[in-house]
Amino acid sequence: QVQLVESGGGVVQPGGSLRLSCAASGFTFSSYGIHWVRQAPGKGLEWVAFIRYDGSYKYYRDSVKGRFTISRDNSKNTLYLQMSSLRVEDTAVYYCAKDHGSTVTNNWFDPWGQGTLVTVSS
Amino acid sequence: EIVLTQSPATLSLSPGERATLSCRASQSVSSYLAWYQQKPGQAPRLLIYDASNRATGIPGRFSGSGSGTDFTLTISSLEPEDFAVYYCQQRSNWPITFGQGTRLEIK
Numbered sequence: 001q002v003q004l005v006e007s008g009g010g011v012v013q014p015g016g017s018l019r020l021s022c023a024a025s026g027f028t029f030s031s032y033g034i035h036w037v038r039q040a041p042g043k044g045l046e047w048v049a050f051i052r053y054d055g056s057y058k059y060y061r062d063s064v065k066g067r068f069t070i071s072r073d074n075s076k077n078t079l080y081l082q083m084s085s086l087r088v089e090d091t092a093v094y095y096c097a098k099d100h101g102s103t104v105t106n107n108w109f110d111p112w113g114q115g116t117l118v119t120v121s122s
Numbered sequence: 123e124i125v126l127t128q129s130p131a132t133l134s135l136s137p138g139e140r141a142t143l144s145c146r147a148s149q150s151v152s153s154y155l156a157w158y159q160q161k162p163g164q165a166p167r168l169l170i171y172d173a174s175n176r177a178t179g180i181p182g183r184f185s186g187s188g189s190g191t192d193f194t195l196t197i198s199s200l201e202p203e204d205f206a207v208y209y210c211q212q213r214s215n216w217p218i219t220f221g222q223g224t225r226l227e228i229k
Contacts, residue, residue: 035218044221045220046220050218095165095166106213109211111167
């Protein structure tokens with residue numbers, strides 16, 4: 001079955017960097033766009049970034065532009081989120097989520113991984 | 123940025139009752155709206171997309187309606203496993219945005 005497994009979370013100081021990974025299985029990874037969505041502790045959901053199935057388009061929310069970079073390696077069925085200049089407000093569980101549509105992006109998230117916690121604190 | 127406002131914030135109902143959750147957009151999103159369910163300690167799950175289409179494996183008691191700025195998620199007869207937090211999400215414009223959530227709790 002479709003599975004997404006995030007890793008790479010942890011505790012980092014403000015201004016630091018971290019790279020998250022999302023390992024995919026159970027579907028043709030190279031045919032689907034993938035998103036990152038985050039959830040601060042006890043709060044709601046916030047979309048972070050998207051990468052098209054072939055990596056040709058990337059979108060970011062304004063608050064992470066210039067600090068976060070989404071990328072993918074289709075040969076390894078893996079998605080990445082390189083995070084730098086981290087702020088306290090970036091503290092959240094980060095989920096990767098497969099786009100519901102194949103090749104044609106539809107920006108529905110199905111399914112989601114289990115998430116990885118990033119804590120930015122001094 | 124399109125703001126989605128969900129109401130009520132908390133809904134207290136008993137199993138077997140009908141639940142009606144609302145989501146209002148700050149501008150028209152056509153039918154580009156989805157609903158997700160999130161249980162404690164779990165990732166969200168897609169329930170409804172394009173306002174009224176049930177995702178694979180979602181029971182028939184879940185239904186969605188609406189277009190433009192006003193949308194509704196209806197659970198026709200609540201099962202114990204339906205008590206959770208529900209989020210709406212729009213894909214009409216970047217950035218993709220979510221509502222703040224409605225907590226459905228057991229009365």
